[in-house]
Amino acid sequence: xxxRESTTAGEVTDALxxxxxxxxxxxxxxxxxxxxxxxxxxxVEPQNFDYEAAVAKNADLVAKTTGxxxxxxxxxxxxxxxxxxxDVGPEIPELEQELFLGKFRMxxxxxxxKLLSIKVVTETTERPDPIRNFNDAGLxxxxxxxxxxxGYETPTPIQAYTIPAVLKGRDVIATAQTGSGKxxxxxxxxxxxxxxxxxxxxxxxxxxxxxxxPATDRVRAEPxxxxxxxxxxxxxxxxxxxxxxxxxxxxxxxxxxxxxPVRDQKEELMKGCxxxxxxxxxxxxFMTDPRLLVLSRLRFTIIDEADExxxxxxxxxxxxxxxxxxxNMDAQHQYLLFSATFDKNMRRVAxxxxxxxxxxIRIGRAGSAHGxxxxxxxxxxxxxxxxxxxxxxxxxxxxxxxxFVRSKKTADFVDDFLFNNxxxxxxxxxxxxxxxxxxxxRAFKKGTAPILVATGVSARGIDVKNVMHVINFDxxxxxxxxxxxxxxxIGRTARIGNEGLATSFYNDMDEAMAPxxxxxxxxxxxxxxxxxxxxxPAENEPLDFDDDSGDEENDELVTVPNGATGxxxxxxxxxxxxxxxxxxxxxxxxxxxxxxxGESAMPAVQPLNAW
Ligand SMILES: Nc1ncnc2c1ncn2[C@@H]1O[C@H](COP(=O)(O)OP(=O)(O)OP(=O)(O)O)[C@@H](O)[C@H]1O
Numbered sequence: 001x002x003x004r005e006s007t008t009a010g011e012v013t014d015a016l017x018x019x020x021x022x023x024x025x026x027x028x029x030x031x032x033x034x035x036x037x038x039x040x041x042x043x044v045e046p047q048n049f050d051y052e053a054a055v056a057k058n059a060d061l062v063a064k065t066t067g068x069x070x071x072x073x074x075x076x077x078x079x080x081x082x083x084x085x086x087d088v089g090p091e092i093p094e095l096e097q098e099l100f101l102g103k104f105r106m107x108x109x110x111x112x113x114k115l116l117s118i119k120v121v122t123e124t125t126e127r128p129d130p131i132r133n134f135n136d137a138g139l140x141x142x143x144x145x146x147x148x149x150x151g152y153e154t155p156t157p158i159q160a161y162t163i164p165a166v167l168k169g170r171d172v173i174a175t176a177q178t179g180s181g182k183x184x185x186x187x188x189x190x191x192x193x194x195x196x197x198x199x200x201x202x203x204x205x206x207x208x209x210x211x212x213x214p215a216t217d218r219v220r221a222e223p224x225x226x227x228x229x230x231x232x233x234x235x236x237x238x239x240x241x242x243x244x245x246x247x248x249x250x251x252x253x254x255x256x257x258x259x260x261p262v263r264d265q266k267e268e269l270m271k272g273c274x275x276x277x278x279x280x281x282x283x284x285x286f287m288t289d290p291r292l293l294v295l296s297r298l299r300f301t302i303i304d305e306a307d308e309x310x311x312x313x314x315x316x317x318x319x320x321x322x323x324x325x326x327x328n329m330d331a332q333h334q335y336l337l338f339s340a341t342f343d344k345n346m347r348r349v350a351x352x353x354x355x356x357x358x359x360x361i362r363i364g365r366a367g368s369a370h371g372x373x374x375x376x377x378x379x380x381x382x383x384x385x386x387x388x389x390x391x392x393x394x395x396x397x398x399x400x401x402x403x404f405v406r407s408k409k410t411a412d413f414v415d416d417f418l419f420n421n422x423x424x425x426x427x428x429x430x431x432x433x434x435x436x437x438x439x440x441x442r443a444f445k446k447g448t449a450p451i452l453v454a455t456g457v458s459a460r461g462i463d464v465k466n467v468m469h470v471i472n473f474d475x476x477x478x479x480x481x482x483x484x485x486x487x488x489x490i491g492r493t494a495r496i497g498n499e500g501l502a503t504s505f506y507n508d509m510d511e512a513m514a515p516x517x518x519x520x521x522x523x524x525x526x527x528x529x530x531x532x533x534x535x536x537p538a539e540n541e542p543l544d545f546d547d548d549s550g551d552e553e554n555d556e557l558v559t560v561p562n563g564a565t566g567x568x569x570x571x572x573x574x575x576x577x578x579x580x581x582x583x584x585x586x587x588x589x590x591x592x593x594x595x596x597x598g599e600s601a602m603p604a605v606q607p608l609n610a611w
Contacts, residue, residue: 034390037423043398046424047448073236073438074255074265078243081250082209087199088142089248099244100149106465107151108497109406121362128164128359130288131155132435135162140195143188146245156181156496163189166336171358173306173337173350175366178491179463182304182338183241190225190300190336191245191275197222198250203297205252205272212271220290221254221269222297223276228283229304229328230314232257232434233441234461238277238304238310240538251275256282259434269293280309280317287324295324301353302336305460307343307484322353340491341484342366368523369487372494373502375468375526377517380505386417388505389473393423393451399468401443404489414473415453426452456485463476467493474502478512486513506531542605 044350044481064075070372077098111212120130131137134147153162166189167170175183194201195482203222206212227242231233239255246253252276254268265282269292276283279343286293301322303309309318335353337346350358369375380388393401396576405411408429424447426440443449445464470493476482486504493500506517518535521528528536 009216030420030422030443037394038278038424040423041398042424043393044424044448046419046422047443048419057167067487072201072260072264072435074257074268075259076236076243077241079247079249080209081177081248081252083207085251087250089250089469091248096149096247099247104534105151106238106463106496108153108499120161122161122359124472128161128168128170130157130160132160137186138167138192139163140194142247142249143192143245147184147188147245147249150184150244151182152184155178156359157184157363158182159185159188161359161363162186162336164188165359165361166334168212169332169334171335171350171354172361173346173354173358174361174363174489175339175342176310176363177368177370178340178488179370180338181362181496182342183238183463184245185338186227186302186304186338187238187241187245187498190302190334191242191249194251194274195249195300197548201297201348202274202368203249203272208252208271214267214270218270219272219279220277221273221293223273223293224251225275225300225302226283226295226298227275227277227278227304228309228318229461230279230308231305231457231460231462232259232279232437234305235277235279235429236438237461237463242275244275246275253277256286259437260283275534280314280321280437284317284320287320288377298333300334302338303349304338304348304543306337306339307341308339308460310343310345310349314347322349342368342485344365349506361515365523367484368521370494371524372499373490373524374499375490375502375504375521375524377504377521378531379506379529379531379545382509383447384412385473386507389414390418390421390423392471392503393418395467398450399472400447400450400464400466401452401469402467402489402492403451403471403473404476405453405455406477410456410474410533411453411455418453423451426427427453428457429455430457432492455578456480459522460488462492463495464492466498467495468500469493470502471501472502474511475504475506475510475517478516482513482514486516 020145077095077097079089080091090562132155134144136151137144137155138149156176158174158180162174162185166186174185176183176185182308201224205219206217208217211382226253227238235257237256239253244251251274252272255270255277256265256269257279258281260282262387267287269276269286278286287295308314313395335358335512337350337354343433350360354442378388389403389423403414403425405414411427411429415425418425426443427439428440432440440449440452441462441464444452470490472486472489472530476485476489493502504517506514514532515535518528518532519537522537523533
């Protein structure tokens with residue numbers, strides 16, 4: 001046999017050379033002057049991933065040799081529990097490193113305390129006491145240990161209220177702002193409740209830790225937990241959180257999503273699965289084969305981004321899923337609905353599926369923007385947008401930046417434009433293959449392509465460390481729930497107490513969004529530009545968002561353990577101070593003007609070389 005090591009290493013080098021030489025067919029030649037300007041400004045070299053070359057030369061091997069994660073997110077390594085050992089598996093340091101210490105993992109920011117001081121509304125017959133810290137929350141020791149390994153020291157308000165409610169066996173419908181830790185809010189209590197009972201509740205399964213042969217060892221998946229979410233990227237991200245929180249336990253997570261190879265995903269289910277995270281289309285397909293997947297053991301059904309999932313567009317899928325999930329008529333089946341924005345369908349579904357004594361938790365106003373995002377709206381004519389985008393990026397210290405556009409065509413166009421002008425961009429939208437989508441997101445996370453051009457599809461849920469700037473090249477359309485999409489888009493920055501900037505290009509075609517934008521700017525203490533002055537809400541009058549988010553009964557203020565209190569819509573949020581200067585932060589610039597794109601007030605942006 002040939003020397004596999006050296007042969008494949010050579011192939012890998014070739015593939016990587018092809019990957020980085022920027023000579024993909026069909027790309028116009030780059031503008032050398034602009035290319036140099038971007039280098040001088042400090043932006044990393046644009047890299048053009050040549051998918052065909054990489055796939056032809058064994059893409060998985062390329063990933064392995066470069067120390068990347070596997071090419072398919074659903075194949076990411078999880079803890080395989082050895083059933084011959086006790087109730088808690090031994091540590092696997094290398095896996096632990098990958099799960100918990102990855103340098104691309106988000107950590108709480110300097111404004112974390114501001115997250116904690118926010119108005120909380122609960123509606124319930126018997127309000128569960130919020131937890132003050134994870135230690136006293138009554139969590140299973142393994143979950144508690146994993147929470148600490150994740151670096152979560154203090155529960156966020158949504159976690160403080162949801163964890164005890166779920167532990168007490170209640171159904172929950174919850175809304176909380178973007179980036180406030182909703183995933184852990186449902187995952188922690190659910191796993192904690194199941195962990196001690198996994199042996200009793202879970203279906204028999206092969207001892208995968210000792211090896212697995214599909215011919216003799218395959219079982220059907222009978223999950224105890226089902227998480228449904230709208231996008232493939234979010235599905236992979238929730239799977240990552242499950243991989244972390246299930247570490248050293250018997251509970252085995254898996255994820256299935258459209259675009260990924262069906263055979264591989266089926267194989268993961270055949271190894272047994274307790275926690276299934278799925279996008280609705282793929283789930284519905286797999287549900288048709290009872291030798292592969294049955295939902296009769298479900299103890300928890302969780303709908304993330306519930307307002308989106310319960311939208312009419314998903315009705316058929318969700319009806320099938322919810323009736324399948326209801327196969328377990330056991331009273332112990334809990335339903336949990338989570339979102340950052342609210343839709344009246346959530347209330348309809350709550351009535352149908354949730355128990356009468358369900359707990360409703362609302363942190364801040366449903367659909368509100370986070371005060372840690374410095375928002376700036378600048379007037380840019382349609383035909384000036386490209387130049388404005390280039391100037392804005394070249395004037396900014398290099399930082400991870402998400403550029404949102406309205407159509408797939410514009411995404412490709414803007415990506416090509418930036419790339420050909422020397423800026424390290426890539427793009428993600430639904431016409432790209434799943435492999436391209438995963439690779440684009442990975443390059444964005446790693447910083448090899450720190451500018452990601454995206455359509456709204458990526459707005460929901462994506463959680464990437466150090467996204468410092470969100471640019472709405474196109475504002476979302478009012479006809480397609482543009483208000484909510486705006487909130488989700490700008491929520492990709494300033495997560496979990498970090499700070500960030502959102503710049504939106506506005507012109508007369510966006511007029512329908514103007515009243516909403518003016519209210520959001522007013523609510524968060526951002527200045528309202530002259531061209532939106534006529535929409536400025538009257539002072540001292542309550543802002544009416546017409547958002548149907550429910551009654552304001554039982555308002556209360558969370559008092560956090562370290563003493564910070566207050567209403568996030570009160571004094572503290574009114575102005576977003578620039579972050580404290582540290583050696584990592586390049587500079588602060590901009591004069592605070594808000595009339596044109598050159599002068600937007602910007603908080604300091606963490607340069608790429610800081611990570
Ligand atoms: N208690 C905590 N302390 C510190 N970091 C946390 C805590 N809980 C969650 N995080 C981190 O906060 C980040 C945001 O969490 P998550 O993605 O669950 O937010 P979200 O509320 O679902 O946002 P979105 O509405 O945008 O989907 C994640 O990187 C997560 O690891």
